[in-house]
Amino acid sequence: MSERAFFLNHLGQTTPFPFLIEVERAEGIYIYDKSGKAYMDMISGVAVNNIGHRHPKVVEALKSQIDKYLHVMVYGEFIQDAQQLLVKELMEVLPSSLDGVYVVNSGTEAIEAALKLAKRYTGRTEFISFRGSYHGSTHGSMSVSGNELKKQAFRPLLPDVQFLQHNQIIELERITSKTAGVILETIQGDAGVRKPSVTFMKALRQRCDEVGALLILDEIQCGMGRTGKLFAFEHFGIVPDILTLGKALGGGMPIGALVSSQKKLMEFTHSPMLGHITTFGGHPVICAAAAAAVQVMKTELNWQEIEAKAARFERRFANHAELIEIRRVGMMFAFDMVSAERVEKVVAKCMEKGLLTFWFLSHPYSFRLSPPLNITEEELNKAADLILAAIEETQEN
Secondary structure (H helix, E strand, O other), X not given: OOHHHHHHHHOOOOOOOOOOOOEEEEEEOEEEEOOOOEEEXXXXXXXXXXOOEOOHHHHXXXXXHHOOOOOOOOXXXXXXHXXXXXHHHHHOOOOOOOOEEEEEOOHHHHHHHHHHHHHHXXXXXXEEEEOOOOOOOOHHHHHOOOOHHHHHHHOOOOOOEEEEOOOOHHHHHHOOOOEEEEEEEOOEOOOOOEOOOHHHXXXXXXXXXXXXXXXXXXXXXXXXXXXXXXXXXXXXXXXXXXXXXXXXXXXXXXXXXXEEXXXXXXXXXXXXXXXXOOOOOOOHHXXXXXXXXXXXXXXXXXHHHHHHHHHHHHHOOOOOOOOOEEEEEOOEEEEEOOOHHHHHHHHHHHHHOOEEOEEOOOOOOEEEEOOOOOOOHHHHHHHHHHHHHHHHHOOOO
C-alpha cells in the first residue's frame, strides 16, 4: 500500500480533499516533498511558523532540553527551568497587569480555560462573542465561535452565549452585569482578516469595565508578531483581562497559553482545587522551544521592516481586476475573489507551481496568506510573481 493510500485509509481526515504533499523535510520558508520538490510556505502552517521552519535557535533549545528530561510531572507541581524561562520571556513584553501564565497544550485548550476562568472569577455564566469569530473546535470554544454551519451537527453546546455584530459600538449595550466574559479575536482571522476600529476596541474595554465583565482577547492566530506587533492588542491601546496564545508561540511545537493576572489564575487553586488541570501542558521540551521562539521574535524581528515589506508585497496586487478586495494587517492577508470555485483554482495552481496558500473556513471566496515574518524581500517578490501567474493561468476565457 502506498503512503498516500495508507494516509487516506487509516489517518483521521478533516476534509474530503487534503493537499496530500508527502513531506520529507522543511527549512526556513520551504517545505520539501519526497520527490525533492520545494514549496514556498506562504501560510506558515496556518500562522504557526512565524519565524520559519526549524529556526536554529528553536532546534538548539529542543536538543538541549531533550538531553535533560522529558515529562516529569503534571503541570503546576514541579519547578522546571524551561517553564520558568518561557514565562520570564513573556513577562518582559506583556503589560504588568498580565503577570500570570498558565501553559497548556493548544489554542483551543487555552480558550476552554479562559471561559472557565471568566465564569469562576465573576460567578456569572453568560458569554458574549461576535459574528464571524473562530475560537476552536472543542465544545466550549465552538460554542463561542460564530460559524453556525460548523456547529449545528454538534449541538447542544454551551448555553448563555450571545453573538454581536463585529465592530458595531451600539451592539455593546448588550454586554451587561450578567456577562461573565466577552471574547473577541483581536483581529478576526477565519472571517477573512477583519480589523476593528480603535474607537470600537476602546468602547469595548470601557463597557466591560462598567459592568464587571472580563475581556478575553484571542490572539492564538493574530498574536506573536503576525500583525506587525508582538501582540495585536498593542494596535488599540487597550489591555485585556485574559489573553489566549497558541500557534506561533511554540516555534513549530504544540502549545497554548492562558495569560491573565496571577490573582485571577489563583481561582483555579481552590473551591474546588484543581479547577483547571493538564497532564502535558507546560511540557519542558515544548516550553524550551517556545522560550527560544519568543527570544527570536524579541531580538531578530524588526516590526517596522516587517510592515514595510508587507506593504510593498500588497502593492504588487493593487488594482488587479480579479482581486475584489485585499485586507491586510501586518503579514496577515485576505484576497477576495468572485467565488469559492475561483479561489480553489488559484490555490491549486499555486501549489502546482510550488507555493502554498490556503482558504478560510468561514470566508471561502478569499485565499489567505500568512508568510513567515522573517521572509526576505526577494522571497516575497518571487511569491508575488507565482501568485499573479497562477491567477492569470486559471482565468476562464
